[in-house]
Amino acid sequence: MSWQEALWAELDAMDDLTQIRTSATWIEELTHSISPALAARRRQKIHAKLQEDGMDATTLAEMVGSRRAAIKRLDEEYRANQREQGRRVA
Numbered sequence: 039m040s041w042q043e044a045l046w047a048e049l050d051a052m053d054d055l056t057q058i059r060t061s062a063t064w065i066e067e068l069t070h071s072i073s074p075a076l077a078a079r080r081r082q083k084i085h086a087k088l089q090e091d092g093m094d095a096t097t098l099a100e101m102v103g104s105r106r107a108a109i110k111r112l113d114e115e116y117r118a119n120q121r122e123q124g125r126r127v128a
Contacts, residue, residue, distance in 0.1 A: 045064075049061065078119075081112045081113070081115050081116035081119070082116055084098065084109055084112045084113050085112075085113050085116040085117070085127075088109075088113055089128055095109040095110045095113070
């Protein structure tokens, strides 16, 4: 079972009022906590992969099914965020 199927199964097992409250909570968590954390992790992992020998934006984009421009943009966003936090970036 995928995580999406598990999520829907859990929600379907609840009564209507609990589904309404739980949906609101999940949306709030996704919007304000989980989604930004996933985006930050994605940027960090892209940056780390680009530091590996022989890896470049084109190769990584092909490996993950993305576009080179997106990979480069996400890496630059990571670098900018690190500079804002006063961290040195390779």
